Amino acid sequence: MGSVVLIVPDPGVVHTEFAAGLxxxxxxxxxSGLPRMTRPRRMQGTAGGFSVVxxxxxWLRITPGHEVDEPDPSEGRxxxxxxxxxxxxxxxxxxxxxxxxxxxxxxRHAGAPAVQRLPALVYLAELRVRTGDPDAARALLAEVAAxxxxxxxxxxxxxxxxxxxxxxxEMPS
Numbered sequence: 001m002g003s004v005v006l007i008v009p010d011p012g013v014v015h016t017e018f019a020a021g022l023x024x025x026x027x028x029x030x031x032s033g034l035p036r037m038t039r040p041r042r043m044q045g046t047a048g049g050f051s052v053v054x055x056x057x058x059w060l061r062i063t064p065g066h067e068v069d070e071p072d073p074s075e076g077r078x079x080x081x082x083x084x085x086x087x088x089x090x091x092x093x094x095x096x097x098x099x100x101x102x103x104x105x106x107x108r109h110a111g112a113p114a115v116q117r118l119p120a121l122v123y124l125a126e127l128r129v130r131t132g133d134p135d136a137a138r139a140l141l142a143e144v145a146a147x148x149x150x151x152x153x154x155x156x157x158x159x160x161x162x163x164x165x166x167x168x169x170e171m172p173s
Contacts, residue, residue, distance in 0.1 A: 001059075005061045006060060007064070008063075008065075009064065010064070014062050022037060029170075031129050031130050032129060034057060037051070041090065041123070043090060044086070046063070046068060047064050048086075076116035077108075077109055078105055078119070079116065079119070081105030081106075081120060082102070085098035085099075085101040085120075085123065086098065088101060096131070099131070105120060113153070114148060115150075115157055118149065118157045122161075122167070125141050125167055128140060138171060144164045
């Protein structure tokens with residue numbers, strides 16, 4: 001197993017291309033097992049991006065390679081929790097540490113508005129799928145569905161809502 005960092009101008013474009021190839025080959029974007037792919041996101045202390053783990057267990061880390069992309073304080077403290085969890089789970093491969101960070105962060109910031117809770121809940125659901133706990137993922141996705149973000153907030157978290165819909169559709173029976 002090895003690791004390679006690929007610096008690209010726009011990781012989102014590369015993610016879209018990888019996603020299309022994985023959907024063509026596997027009928028979905030695998031988030032657990034081998035191969036698998038994470039979604040693009042900020043990671044604490046890095047420029048962010050996403051990872052692909054190939055069938056041999058090699059990590060391809062795709063990043064824009066520019067300055068660190070830290071959450072703005074206006075996004076709330078949960079945004080920092082998500083970035084820290086992503087660093088542990090997506091960058092270091094320690095999903096359990098990422099789960100602990102998200103569970104603790106969601107508990108500490110239980111009163112955060114829906115627009116701030118939603119990204120953390122969706123990422124936690126993704127990690128639960130990745131670690132083989134579909135029941136916990138279903139419960140988290142139900143919690144996401146029960147949130148009532150405003151129309152403006154819905155636009156702000158549109159990508160997370162799409163991710164939640166994809167996870168729900170791809171959830172094992």
